[in-house]
Amino acid sequence: xxxxxxxxxxxxxxxxxxxxxxxxxxxxxxxxxxxxxxxxxxxxxxxxxxxxxxxxxxxxxxxxxxxxxxxxxxxxxxxxxxxxxxxxxxxxxxxxxxxxxxxxxxxxxxxxxxxxxxxxxxxxxxxxxxxxxxxxxxxxxxxxxxxxxxxxxxxxxxxxxxxxxxxxxxxxxxxxxxxxxxxxxxxxxxxxxxxxxxxxxxxxxxxxxxxxxxxxxxxxxxxxxxxxxxxxxxxxxxxxxxxxxxxxxxxxxxxxxx
Amino acid sequence: xxxxxxxxxxxxxxxxxxxxxxxxxxxxxxxxxxxxxxxxxxxxxxxxxxxxxxxxxxxxxxxxxxxxxxxxxxxxxxxxxxxxxxxxxxxxxxxxxxxxxxxxxxxxxxxxxxxxxxxxxxxxxxxxxxxxxxxxxxxxxxxxxxxxxxxxxxxxxxxxxxxxxxxxxxxxxxxxxxxxxxxxxxxxxxxxxxxxxxxxxxxxxxxxxxxxxxxxxxxxxxxxxxxxxxxxxxxxxxxxxxxxxxxxxxxxxxxxxxxxxxxxxxxxxxxxxxxxxxxxxxxxxxxxxxxxxxxxxxxxxxxxxxxxxxxxxxxxxxxxxxxxxxxxxxxxxxxxxxxxxxxxxxxxxxxxxxxxxxxxxxxxxxxxxxxxxxxxxxxxxxxxxxxxxxx
Numbered sequence: 001x002x003x004x005x006x007x008x009x010x011x012x013x014x015x016x017x018x019x020x021x022x023x024x025x026x027x028x029x030x031x032x033x034x035x036x037x038x039x040x041x042x043x044x045x046x047x048x049x050x051x052x053x054x055x056x057x058x059x060x061x062x063x064x065x066x067x068x069x070x071x072x073x074x075x076x077x078x079x080x081x082x083x084x085x086x087x088x089x090x091x092x093x094x095x096x097x098x099x100x101x102x103x104x105x106x107x108x109x110x111x112x113x114x115x116x117x118x119x120x121x122x123x124x125x126x127x128x129x130x131x132x133x134x135x136x137x138x139x140x141x142x143x144x145x146x147x148x149x150x151x152x153x154x155x156x157x158x159x160x161x162x163x164x165x166x167x168x169x170x171x172x173x174x175x176x177x178x179x180x181x182x183x184x185x186x187x188x189x190x191x192x193x194x195x196x197x198x199x200x201x202x203x204x205x206x207x208x209x210x211x212x213x214x215x216x217x218x219x220x221x222x223x224x225x226x227x228x229x230x231x232x233x234x235x236x237x238x239x240x241x242x243x244x245x246x247x248x249x250x251x252x253x254x255x256x257x258x
Numbered sequence: 259x260x261x262x263x264x265x266x267x268x269x270x271x272x273x274x275x276x277x278x279x280x281x282x283x284x285x286x287x288x289x290x291x292x293x294x295x296x297x298x299x300x301x302x303x304x305x306x307x308x309x310x311x312x313x314x315x316x317x318x319x320x321x322x323x324x325x326x327x328x329x330x331x332x333x334x335x336x337x338x339x340x341x342x343x344x345x346x347x348x349x350x351x352x353x354x355x356x357x358x359x360x361x362x363x364x365x366x367x368x369x370x371x372x373x374x375x376x377x378x379x380x381x382x383x384x385x386x387x388x389x390x391x392x393x394x395x396x397x398x399x400x401x402x403x404x405x406x407x408x409x410x411x412x413x414x415x416x417x418x419x420x421x422x423x424x425x426x427x428x429x430x431x432x433x434x435x436x437x438x439x440x441x442x443x444x445x446x447x448x449x450x451x452x453x454x455x456x457x458x459x460x461x462x463x464x465x466x467x468x469x470x471x472x473x474x475x476x477x478x479x480x481x482x483x484x485x486x487x488x489x490x491x492x493x494x495x496x497x498x499x500x501x502x503x504x505x506x507x508x509x510x511x512x513x514x515x516x517x518x519x520x521x522x523x524x525x526x527x528x529x530x531x532x533x534x535x536x537x538x539x540x541x542x543x544x545x546x547x548x549x550x551x552x553x554x555x556x557x558x559x560x561x562x563x564x565x566x567x568x569x570x571x572x573x574x575x576x577x578x579x580x581x582x583x584x585x586x587x588x589x590x591x592x593x594x595x596x597x598x599x600x601x602x603x604x605x606x607x608x609x610x611x612x613x614x615x616x617x618x619x620x621x622x623x624x625x626x627x628x629x630x631x632x633x634x635x636x637x638x639x640x641x642x643x644x645x646x647x648x649x
Contacts, residue, residue: 011645062476065644087478098468100268102275107268114264115477160473 001198002038002061002167007031007070009056030056032222033070038200038215040166043193045213045230046202049250053222054202058171061200062092074167088116091165093156095175101145105136105155108144109162116163123162130158134184150181157188168192170201174208186212206242218249225253261479265487273457273491283453283495288502291445292510299514309386316391317345319359325398333390346379355387356380371406430524435611440584442507442610443603446500447580448573450541451548453499455569457492458552463565466557471647485553485641489634492549493542500541528610536609536619540602543626547598548576550633554640557647583607590614595621598629 009031018024031053038044048054059065061072063083071078077085099108109130113123131137134154144152160168170189174182189212192199203209209216209230216233218226226233226249237245273279313333317340318326329336337354345357361375368374376395380387407414465471474484511525552569559565576599582588583603590604601622608614640646 059472059648064472064475064648084478084480087476090476092473092476094469094472096469098470100272100468100470102272103268107271111264111268112473112477115261115474115479117260117478 001040001073001075002044002200003073004034004036004057004061005071005073006033006035007057007060007067007072008033009053009060009065010068029222031060031067031219034217034219034222034224035070036217036224036227038167038198040198041193041196042198042214043189043212044198044200045209045216046200046219047204047209047216047246048202048219049204051221052219054219055171057219058092058169058200058202062090062169063087088163089166091160091163091168093160093168093170093173095172095177099144099152099155099159102143104143105131105140105158108155109158112159113162118163126162126164127158130161134158149177150184153177153181153184157184161188165197167198168200170199172202172204174203174205182208204246206246210242218246220250220253223253225249259483261483262486262490265479265484266490269457269461269488269491270494273460273495276460279456279460279495282456283499284502287446287449287453287499288506288509291503291506292513295507295510295514312386314355314387314390315353316356316358317354319345319357320364321358321360322365325360328398328401329394334394349379349381352381352384355384356391358391368402429612430520431528432611432613434521434524434528435607435609435613439607439610440603442504443606444580444584445507446503446541447544447599447603448577449503450496450500450545451573451576454492454496454545454548454552455573457495458549458556459562459565459569461488461492462553463556463559463562466559466647467561475647481642482638485638486634489546489549489553489637492553493545496545496548497538497541500545504537528612533609536614537606539623540605540626543623543630544599544602546630547626547633550630550635550637554633554637557637557640579603590618592618592621596625598626602626 008029010027010029012027013021013023013025021028034053034057036044046054046057056065060067060079061074063079063086066080071080073079074086075089077089079086103111106127109127110123113127118126131140134157136151136154136158139147139151142151144155147155168189170185173185173189177185186208189199189201193212193214201212213230215229216226217224233245234242237248240248313335315335315337317337319340319342326336340348340354340357342357342359345354348354349357357379359377359379361377364374364376378391378395380391382388404414407417465474475481508525508529511522552572555572556565556569559568579597579600580603582600588594588600588604590601590608594604595601595618605614605619605622608618
């Protein structure tokens with residue numbers, strides 16, 4: 001369960017940034033008081049164009065950034081009050097599947113398990129299960145630097161799932177991946193949903209959203225411009241493709257803003 | 259504590275698998291000194307021997323007969339049939355080494371107990387020619403002088419009233435301390451810094467550049483422990499570099515030919531357990547200080563390249579106080595004991611010489627510890643800033 005309550009994130013601008021953005025304001029709002037909820041056993045999709053504030057929102061959820069205003073509760077724990085408790089509950093995965101090049105999958109997964117403070121026995125069982133599921137065993141002793149993107153992606157998934165989190169947060173998880181590799185992620189999201197986990201992912205690929213998503217929110221320029229179930233979004237926009245519906249929703253709101 | 263160890267273990271494994279780190283931080287400092295010292299002594303030795311064995315081609319004009327007969331033909335080859343102009347041309351074209359001409363009225367001046375002139379043409383770019391020619395003339399002059407003393411009815415001691423005898427009672431240990439003591443810390447301080455630099459770039463900026471820091475920050479471990487695990491790894495590599503430099507120096511000295519036995523013995527007296535402990539008591543906080551400050555500085559960099567361009571000039575800042583310790587006249591006192599890096603270099607000098615005062619030493623170690631703590635705290639403050647850690 002994720003509850004986003006009127007969350008804002010403000011970035012202070014330094015002189016150079018002010019020049020680049022041609023503004024005299026001392027700060028900009030990346031996210032502007034947004035609220036929504038993600039339910040266990042359902043997949044929530046956060047949509048928005050580049051620079052809309054998706055990554056900032058997901059980073060606040062995963063305690064990498066602290067909200068300037070408002071709060072986010074993960075399984076009842078506040079990201080501002082109890083970040084350590086929140087971290088125990090979440091699994092975080094980004095599209096840039098970067099890992100440590102000089103380590104092998106075994107070592108990386110073990111490293112993260114130790115950081116999560118996992119019991120050795122539990123870790124071994126969990127690792128075996130994940131490695132079996134994704135076929136990591138055959139390259140579990142190979143260094144990351146020598147692996148293909150697909151292999152790396154699998155290791156990234158194992159790494160983020162090793163502690164069996166209740167809530168999984170994916171930031172554009174399929175960006176830069178080919179269809180086959182991206183399919184690993186789609187399977188993973190399905191499995192998480194079936195296991196009753198709360199899943200949120202950001203994307204701008206509508207086919208993925210269509211395939212997986214139960215609820216969605218669209219943000220543009222830091223504002224929440226749409227929130228509802230996938231079914232109602234489809235109904236409201238019958239007759240046009242989902243991509244068109246997405247573009248229209250974003251456009252409508254940015255023009256009214258300007 | 260557990261997290262620090264987990265991070266440390268992983269970072270150490272990661273760093274030790276990096277060939278570049280192994281090469282620059284471990285192998286290079288260990289091998290540099292032996293190679294450098296062996297190479298330099300070998301080259302100087304062969305050069306000196308070659309110079310010594312070289313027969314000089316000289317021409318002498320208007321020479322008195324007794325001079326010509328004195329010349330050692332093993333060392334000089336006399337070229338005849340030369341005049342001033344031809345001789346000078348040949349010197350310039352390197353077919354002649356020197357031309358010597360006894361001036362007009364030379365014989366008369368000598369006979370009248372006056373000063374006679376001898377002109378010598380040579381090229382200063384040909385090392386040792388001038389010295390060899392001077393020796394040649396001086397030997398001859400001594401003979402004339404002895405004759406004059408006898409002619410005047412004097413004794414040799416009458417014109418050499420005082421003879422000074424010098425007794426150097428500085429212990430060998432102190433002599434070495436002054437010589438090697440300044441040079442040794444200069445080297446290991448620099449290598450300690452360089453040893454810290456590459457891992458700092460890799461473990462701090464590298465993690466940011468690769469984007470792995472993001473996932474690392476979502477684990478339920480404190481940011482302080484994560485940073486500490488990294489700083490300890492960085493400091494350890496710096497410490498290993500410094501240790502390797504010292505080891506390399508002693509290996510070089512052990513296996514180097516032509517080192518006087520008493521020098522070796524004195525050196526053996528210097529390098530004992532106490533020396534090693536005293537040295538590392540300073541090196542450990544110093545490497546943590548380097549690791550902490552480097553981390554604090556490179557954490558803001560967006561890429562490895564940017565971090566490198568910030569960190570490389572810093573090595574000059576480190577070199578300056580280390581080099582200052584080599585300057586004669588700069589001694590360890592209560593003021594210099596407070597200047598980081600310089601204090602460590604001066605203290606090493608005194609430890610080697612066996613003249614270190616306990617008070618100074620304690621102040622130095624304590625000040626280095628305080629600096630190390632400060633550097634770690636500053637790097638933690640930097641590491642905790644959102645804008646610093648993320649791209």
